[in-house]
Amino acid sequence: MSLKHALLGFINYGPMTGYELKKFFNTSVAHFWNAELSQIYPALKAMESDGLVEMKVEVQGDRPNRKVYSITDAGRQVLLKWLAEPAEMEQVRDPILIKVFFGSALKKEQLVSVLRNSIQDSERVVAYLKQAHTFVDSFVQSLGLQQEGDFWALTIEAGLKIHQAEVDWAHEAIRRIEAMDESAFECRDDYPDIEMRTVTEVLDRIKSVMPDALASADTYHRTHAVIAGARKTREGVVR
């Protein structure tokens, strides 16, 4: 679980309250991680009882009291250990790809319009990230965290490259879809009447004809498992 580690990372900069952590998230890692206050507050409590952070109440007259968390030696150790471990690969879940995958059930223009909407969304994020560079510069300067600037910038560029790849793909997809024959669309009535029991049979048949290709497809998730296994061998236990 990365949320607690991200919180530790920020608290490692200096003592902070949950409310401020939320602000920090919003203004720095929002494009690749987010957390609501309702998730942050319990997480901090749990981290405190695990001895990773310490809490001090700052009494305020006019406003609600602040609970300021600072990192402990144990917390810093946990953070450093986690940072140095290989990152877990998360299962991607991309609804737009499901829509394209089943695109033959739609009218051509409908599918194209879905893709156009998706391009708009991605382009908005790209526009945000382009501006984010200048903003992060002054943010980092003002907090005296100049050393962090380069690392923060790298994460922004990751976002830019990935979202730009999405945009490029979607444009190419629209081109390809528009070149497709009308008969490829709205074909829900004329699916083959074959009992889908054949899914299994087809896999068996392909298995005998081209064992290599199947191996790769069938073991996609096992591949991940193998990676995880390899990691354990490489670096000791990965919790």
Added chain:
Amino acid sequence: MSLKHALLGFINYGPMTGYELKKFFNTSVAHFWNAELSQIYPALKAMESDGLVEMKVEVQGDRPNRKVYSITDAGRQVLLKWLAEPAEMEQVRDPILIKVFFGSALKKEQLVSVLRNSIQDSERVVAYLKQAHTFVDSFVQSLGLQQEGDFWALTIEAGLKIHQAEVDWAHEAIRRIEAMDESAFECRDDYPDIEMRTVTEVLDRIKSVMPDALASADTYHRTHAVIAGARKTREGVVR
């Protein structure tokens, strides 16, 4: 929620059991969606009681009975409606970027090694996807779903472009990190002693100096909300 819609999409090809759906997932959309049997079975039950699918028990002597689900008219309507709606943008959560973000706490070589591991993972996926093309071709042919081939191929290419972008970024990141000064690393002891209360103050300061940049950073999530809002205006209620 897209899982039920993905299930509907497959059942729309023809009647299927939960077990076969899992196989279909593994051999076609595994790179952008996955579901365990323990999630599929209850989902099918719920869809049945919602009237989106119908179930018939096929008694088998030797093996456990099969519960074959087929799509209803209501189900097909729900599927088509969902497919035509703009796709939701999911919050990205990328642990590797957290590690880079807090990379200054590590030693240079540690951070580079984390990135190298990440490259290995991504390249394995890229290798799988390159093979997947040929596999999907014969799979689609054998099932008599030739029309779907082009749409399936598009999703594979999306995966290729995005994961390739990740690989490219990580290589560039390693280059940049290796060019960085040693002093930028392991600097956890000399963070400024400023009370982090200043997060709020810094934001206020920047807000007055460069209101444009802040607007973009501060409203990243609101931007998403705006997109959702715009969608509602564009297309009616998006549940």
Added chain:
DNA sequence: AGACTCATGTAATTCGTTACATGATTCC
């Protein structure tokens, strides 16, 4: 007058993973 900020939370719900359970058959 109404919205936003500061500052804390709890509760309910959804989505997903992991573990556990059963039991015959077939492949190595």
Added chain:
DNA sequence: GGAATCATGTAACGAATTACATGAGTCT
């Protein structure tokens, strides 16, 4: 003899979102 396939599930847990709750102070 042990693992994998076929075929169904349940239960527990974890992560994240949404909704609800409080309450003073400030901004428009």
